Amino acid sequence: MRILITAGPTREYLDDVRYLSNASSGQMGYALAHSAIQAGHEVALVSGPVRLPPPEGCEIYHVETTDEMYAQCETLFPECDGVIGTAAVCDYRIKTRKPGKIAKTGEAITLELVETIDVLAELGTQKGHRWVIGFALESQDARFNAVRKLYSKKCDAIVLNGVNAIGSTENYVEVIDQSQETVATYSGEKSQVAESLISWVQAHIAGK
Ligand code: CTP
Numbered sequence: 001m002r003i004l005i006t007a008g009p010t011r012e013y014l015d016d017v018r019y020l021s022n023a024s025s026g027q028m029g030y031a032l033a034h035s036a037i038q039a040g041h042e043v044a045l046v047s048g049p050v051r052l053p054p055p056e057g058c059e060i061y062h063v064e065t066t067d068e069m070y071a072q073c074e075t076l077f078p079e080c081d082g083v084i085g086t087a088a089v090c091d092y093r094i095k096t097r098k099p100g101k102i103a104k105t106g107e108a109i110t111l112e113l114v115e116t117i118d119v120l121a122e123l124g125t126q127k128g129h130r131w132v133i134g135f136a137l138e139s140q141d142a143r144f145n146a147v148r149k150l151y152s153k154k155c156d157a158i159v160l161n162g163v164n165a166i167g168s169t170e171n172y173v174e175v176i177d178q179s180q181e182t183v184a185t186y187s188g189e190k191s192q193v194a195e196s197l198i199s200w201v202q203a204h205i206a207g208k
């Protein structure tokens with residue numbers, strides 16, 4: 001298979017030097033890319049800024065903003081069999097980005113934020129025969145929210161992970177498919193979890 005993977009955070013700039021972003025190390029996406037390559041697949045990895053070397057044998061596309069991530073994914077997706085969205089996409093961008101550097105005035109300021117494009121949901125609407133797998137990071141009503149995202153983003157499965165996954169080398173995940181049931185759970189080092197997830201995708205999603 002040829003698999004598209006999104007990873008890392010995106011950045012949304014207020015001005016030329018400041019940005020909003022997410023706390024994401026990119027580890028899960030990079031581990032999945034590594035495992036997929038080890039399993040004999042081709043990987044196109046679209047990554048926000050992280051401090052990780054791309055896995056050997058991986059096609060890497062560096063992006064910064066959510067719009068850049070979407071544009072790169074939109075180009076790559078038609079040539080892929082499916083997408084795994086692990087990116088911690090910045091949900092909001094500044095309505096009007098200011099050129100240069102906004103000077104301090106000694107007063108409080110108000111930023112007007114608008115939602116960014118939902119990369120995975122957009123790919124979901126374009127998927128045709130391709131498969132889409134999302135990740136959901138939930139701090140409350142986890143299952144309910146994960147299932148809601150599964151449908152709203154037209155995913156074949158969604159991987160639910162807790163907020164303690166951020167920055168950790170370990171993870172506990174539940175795979176929920178369109179039956180709304182948990183069909184697999186994995187825990188341990190992210191590298192092991194990634195290997196198990198790729199095996200699960202091969203066995204249950206690929207060639208649907
Ligand atoms: N995602 C995306 N583009 C966005 C937001 C999310 O591609 N603008 C993807 C993520 O990569 C992940 C899935 O959607 O695979 C779920 O992300 P999550 O942040 O849990 O859900 P949101 O839909 O953004 O909802 P919220 O943050 O409000 O919980």
Ligand code: CA
Nearest residue numbers: 088089090091
């Ligand atoms: Ca989000």
